[in-house]
Amino acid sequence: MELTIDEQRLITGFRKLTPSGKDELLAFAASLTRRSNAEEPSKGETATNQCKLKRREPHPEAEKTPYFTE
Numbered sequence: 382m383e384l385t386i387d388e389q390r391l392i393t394g395f396r397k398l399t400p401s402g403k404d405e406l407l408a409f410a411a412s413l414t415r416r417s418n419a420e421e422p423s424k425g426e427t428a429t430n431q432c433k434l435k436r437r438e439p440h441p442e443a444e445k446t447p448y449f450t451e
Contacts, residue, residue, distance in 0.1 A: 384392070398406065 395403065395406070
């Protein structure tokens, strides 16, 4: 798996943390995840400020079947 320089720095920084620091960081990340999930509307709810999009047009050129031309 290829990682960017920033990702590699994050991993090495995490590995240098103390066990209590790792626990604190993981708890903070979990709280952010819970908070972002709470902000998203449920599947049954609809927003009043949304517009309906047109149905997708078929794009045969995007299908995985190859075109044979002579």
